[in-house]
Amino acid sequence: MESRIVNLRSKLDVYKAMTDGGNIADCPVRDVIQGLNGKWSSLLVMALAEKPYRFGELRRLVPDISQRMLTQTLYDLQRDGYVHREVFPTKPPSVEYSLTDLGRSMFGPLYELVQWAELNHDAVRGARAAFDARI
Amino acid sequence: MESRIVNLRSKLDVYKAMTDGGNIADCPVRDVIQGLNGKWSSLLVMALAEKPYRFGELRRLVPDISQRMLTQTLYDLQRDGYVHREVFPTKPPSVEYSLTDLGRSMFGPLYELVQWAELNHDAVRGARAAFDARI
DNA sequence: GTTGGCGGTCTCAAAAAGAGACCAGCGCTA
DNA sequence: TAGCGCTGGTCTCTTTTTGAGACCGCCAAC
Numbered sequence: 001m002e003s004r005i006v007n008l009r010s011k012l013d014v015y016k017a018m019t020d021g022g023n024i025a026d027c028p029v030r031d032v033i034q035g036l037n038g039k040w041s042s043l044l045v046m047a048l049a050e051k052p053y054r055f056g057e058l059r060r061l062v063p064d065i066s067q068r069m070l071t072q073t074l075y076d077l078q079r080d081g082y083v084h085r086e087v088f089p090t091k092p093p094s095v096e097y098s099l100t101d102l103g104r105s106m107f108g109p110l111y112e113l114v115q116w117a118e119l120n121h122d123a124v125r126g127a128r129a130a131f132d133a134r135i
Numbered sequence: 136m137e138s139r140i141v142n143l144r145s146k147l148d149v150y151k152a153m154t155d156g157g158n159i160a161d162c163p164v165r166d167v168i169q170g171l172n173g174k175w176s177s178l179l180v181m182a183l184a185e186k187p188y189r190f191g192e193l194r195r196l197v198p199d200i201s202q203r204m205l206t207q208t209l210y211d212l213q214r215d216g217y218v219h220r221e222v223f224p225t226k227p228p229s230v231e232y233s234l235t236d237l238g239r240s241m242f243g244p245l246y247e248l249v250q251w252a253e254l255n256h257d258a259v260r261g262a263r264a265a266f267d268a269r270i
Numbered sequence: 271g272t273t274g275g276c277g278g279t280c281t282c283a284a285a286a287a288g289a290g291a292c293c294a295g296c297g298c299t300a
Numbered sequence: 301t302a303g304c305g306c307t308g309g310t311c312t313c314t315t316t317t318t319g320a321g322a323c324c325g326c327c328a329a330c
Contacts, residue, residue, distance in 0.1 A: 030178065032252035032259050037172050039287080043165065055308055066288050071309060081262025091296055092307035102258055109251040112244040117167035123237055124167050127216025174318080190277055201319050206278065226327055227276040272330085279324075286317070293310075300303085 035080045040065055040073040042110055045082060045099070049107045052098035082106060170215045175200055175208040177245055180217060180234070184242045187233035217241060 036042060040062070047053060047061055059070055074097055077083040082103035086096045099107065117124075171177060175197070182188060182196055194205055209232055212218040217238035223229045234242065252259075 028256040028260065029249060029252045032256045033177060033249065034174070035259070036248075037174060037177070039169070039172060042168060042172075056306080059308095066290085067309070068289085068311090069287065072287095079263055079266045080259050081266075087308095090307090092294090095308060102255065102262065105255065106251060109244070109248040112247050113171075114164060114168065116241060116244040117164045120237065120240065121163040121167045124170070124215050125163065127237065128214055131214040131216075191275075194277095201321080202278070203280090203320085204318070207318095222277095225276090228326090230277065274327105274329085276326085277324100279322105281322080282320090284317100284319075286315105288315075289313085291310105291312080293308105295307085297306090298304085300301095 032080075035076065036106075036110070038073055038076070040069055041077060042114070044070075044073055044077065045103060045107060045110060046114065048083060048097060048099045049104070049111075052096050055095050055097070058097065077103070167215075170211065171241070171245070173208055173211070175204055176212060177249070179205075179208055179212065180238060180242060180245060181249065183218060183232060183234045184239070184246075187231050190230050190232070193232065212238070 036045075043062060044058065047058060053061065055070070055074075058074075059065070059067065062070070065073075074083060074085070078085050078097075081100055084098050084100050084103075086098070088094045088096065171180075178197060179193065182193060188196065190205070190209075193209075194200070194202065197205070200208075209218060209220070213220050213232075216235055219233050219235050219238075221231045221233070223231065
């Protein structure tokens, strides 16, 4: 099984990849992860993995995002190659956002993490409550 | 294959999990993901997945983290149940941080994402460069 | 006695995020 | 024809988060 091989590989390998062998500050892996760390990035990728959406649709889909942050997060995702932006010359012009191949490829691992969160949010919330009670 | 089943499940399912079926704002999945979104969280989890570390060791291992953020991120990770904090009554007292079972369980999916980043950072950096050149 | 490591806390400045007003262009309605 | 709403944004202002670095008591070695 592939997953077994993965588990047998030293965790050190990946940690080294993340720290670039001492040159921690400008590590490419950290650089990439950083781009996904934003408050809204993963949520928007999850939404666009379902189907392409237009700006206003995303806005209504995620009502607690500000227009400013929606613009900026989509811009960043586009810049990093996860999202494609297409303007249709209708009146008024509409703009559609969709995942690129790279975005879809990244969606795989992200999906795993979200699935883990779905399975374990009770444990996390429990830990949080227990921690807060102990204080 | 499990992964095939995963791919066949509607992406909508997971998106719905992340959006809590309309109650997007207080969604538990988003809540959990949010705790991992910090700038330093994933890096520290990667480090602690290798082996337990003490405060000062982590500080030296990640030289560009401020002491303040190291304290706070470890505190948050501990609160969410990913990290265990143990004080040894030496002189001066030393504090060891290690992953809990929950933390190790979360490390799995996180590892996948980091591995993806390792494989694809060239593509991301390329996309970024192309995007910046086009502007 | 002074220096250094231990694991932090505190303060203040800088950066990022959030709230919401504002914009041009067009279609609809009154 | 005057207003209104929808399109996808930008601009400004305030609040929150992060970063840089001084400071803390304690003890051991020099």
